[in-house]
Amino acid sequence: MSGPDLQVTPAFASPIISTDMPNADELNRRLRELFLARESEGDRYRKKQQTPTLQVNIFESEFDLFQWPDEPVRRLHEFCSQMLSYVVLQLNEYTPAEVGNLKVFWDCWFHITRSGGYVSAHTHPMASWSGVYCVSPGDTTSTRDNGVLRFLDARPQGNMYLDVGNARMRRPYGSGSVNYKLKSGQLLLFPSYLVHETSPYVGKDERITVAFNCSFHDLAATPKR
Numbered sequence: 622m623s624g625p626d627l628q629v630t631p632a633f634a635s636p637i638i639s640t641d642m643p644n645a646d647e648l649n650r651r652l653r654e655l656f657l658a659r660e661s662e663g664d665r666y667r668k669k670q671q672t673p674t675l676q677v678n679i680f681e682s683e684f685d686l687f688q689w690p691d692e693p694v695r696r697l698h699e700f701c702s703q704m705l706s707y708v709v710l711q712l713n714e715y716t717p718a719e720v721g722n723l724k725v726f727w728d729c730w731f732h733i734t735r736s737g738g739y740v741s742a743h744t745h746p747m748a749s750w751s752g753v754y755c756v757s758p759g760d761t762t763s764t765r766d767n768g769v770l771r772f773l774d775a776r777p778q779g780n781m782y783l784d785v786g787n788a789r790m791r792r793p794y795g796s797g798s799v800n801y802k803l804k805s806g807q808l809l810l811f812p813s814y815l816v817h818e819t820s821p822y823v824g825k826d827e828r829i830t831v832a833f834n835c836s837f838h839d840l841a842a843t844p845k846r
Contacts, residue, residue: 645806678738748834755803760824768822
């Protein structure tokens with residue numbers, strides 16, 4: 622006997638895309654050396670303007686990283702741009718020509734996190750897409766949630782009442798956070814409205830990531846003079 626015909630709508634779902642850069646080891650080695658060298662210059666490359674997001678034991682650069690001329694940074698920019706353009710094309714069902722008319726505005730920076738470091742829950746206003754690329758995950762041998770990138774449920778009332786009728790619903794219907802323990806060369810892309818945080822990291826090695834926010838402008842919609 623077959624079951625009833627059910628039309629299930631995954632309402633209010635949010636995409637989180639994970640992909641890996643091929644053969645990233647050499648690039649990540651060079652990025653790590655570059656970022657540690659820039660950190661050693663003190664406040665020259667450190668972000669000057671404070672934001673409301675709480676950061677502990679973290680070096681955060683200014684937001685102009687993808688404007689740097691350094692070849693490793695340009696390679697990373699190219700990879701992130703290609704992946705983001707493909708995601709925008711697929712999820713919006715744009716044609717390649719429509720994607721070609723899009724101008725992307727980037728804010729990009731790097732984080733160096735040492736033992737005890739974390740970032741509090743936050744979003745990224747005035748952007749549609751955000752991303753995190755892992756240069757070096759740091760210590761990967763400790764606890765499961767050590768330094769994870771955690772996305773909080775976008776539905777504030779999603780777990781207001783849990784019992785056996787809904788506590789084990791599969792994604793995208795279940796409640797609770799979605800956690801990523803980043804690995805070297807991994808890129809995550811996600812809508813900027815998603816609340817996310819980095820849990821406390823404990824380890825001897827530094828954890829290095831690159832983060833960015835993007836907004837888009839349709840050049841075809843700009844009046845010609």
